[in-house]
Amino acid sequence: MDKKIGFIGCGNMAKAMINGMLGSNLVDRENIIVSAKSSETLERIKKELGVLTTLENKKIAREVDILILAVKPYLYEDVLREIKEDIKEEVIVVSIGAGISLDFLKKNLKDGSKFIKTMPNTPALVGEGMSAITLGENLLEQEIEDVLDIFKSFGKVEIIDEKLMDGFTAICGSSPAYIFMLIEAMADAGVREGIPRQMAYNMSAQAVLGSAKMVLERDEHPGRLKDNVCSPGGTTIEAVISLEKGGFRASIMQAVRECAIKSKSMKK
Incomplete structure (x- = not known):
């Protein structure tokens, strides 16, 4: 994949996703960029994963093709308010936060934005994750495939209707x-x-x-x-x-x- 992928936040799940992509040779290290709140955290990530890092969320929003929001759910509103005007056209915004709805993403992004709601589980840490994806608006077939490939790199993935996501959370x-x-x-x-x-x-x-x-x-x-x-x-x-x-x-x-x-x- 020749897309540039950005992570705002880099906790255990983001690391699992990055390791999956790198381990499957889906994305080159220089095409992954991560932001975090402190230089110390970024130094640790750079040493551990060898990817690009930045303290600026807006930089990620301006540069990537797929933007993965890997912060705690309570921070989503603040992060989206911060980067909303900087997200370039055609970027796919991917939520991995529990409880974040498609309607919430739509309300907090610019009109015409592309977004996807996902839920991976912790066995992604050992390459055996089970993820569910609910599709938002304006997505092309190839864009959907690109996101699916990311989640397939650390386990299995299914596309489901948003109304089934609570059931998925409960069983996976x-x-x-x-x-x-x-x-x-x-x-x-x-x-x-x-x-x-x-x-x-x-x-x-x-x-x-x-x-x-x-x-x-x-x-x-x-x-x-x-x-x-x-x-x-x-x-x-x-x-x-x-x-x-x-x-x-x-x-x-x-x-x-x-x-x-x-x-x-x-x-x-």
Whole structure:
């Protein structure tokens, strides 16, 4: 890609995105520019990533083709007010902030601006992200492809309707926390059975990783895959019955629902 890409803000997610682009050879280092609030932060970013840096948000707005807003959601309004008049024509503004709506972007950008709402999740840090994209206005097909390529560089991506974004947040944006809790609980149980703790963490994490890979790579329903592990009168069915008694699936579904409700309440 010969586009110049700018990041306003460079936290963990921005770094994950940059590492994905560089690791997949999608963009050259000299075509990525990052801004931050302090020279110390920029020095660290330059040393770590080798990309261009600046203290001036307006400089990024004037120079790039794709502008990624990687600041905290509460800062969006101030940042957009600062750079609004400096964003050159045809720039695609990409939001990665939770709760930032297309309507909010439209109201805070110049008429005719191009913008996209996205939500990546934290496994992007290890190249296994799951991102959702909701398209704004005035976008050309190639421009959409360019943004998709960025998100594909650190995982998988789907284009969805904005009304589905709260559900996506609940099952993908926040779900790494649920999975980490599952891994931790499995490992604790392993320790109880005498397995050394770090070994138990490794075993539990690999079991989750392998199970997820089976869902993604084999054309079988998760329920069938579960059935295949449950031998009649065996150990696994005993564990499944115990989980059902504890409301395992119901508690997950309720957690997802509560997360989606909270996501809806945070919209700008």
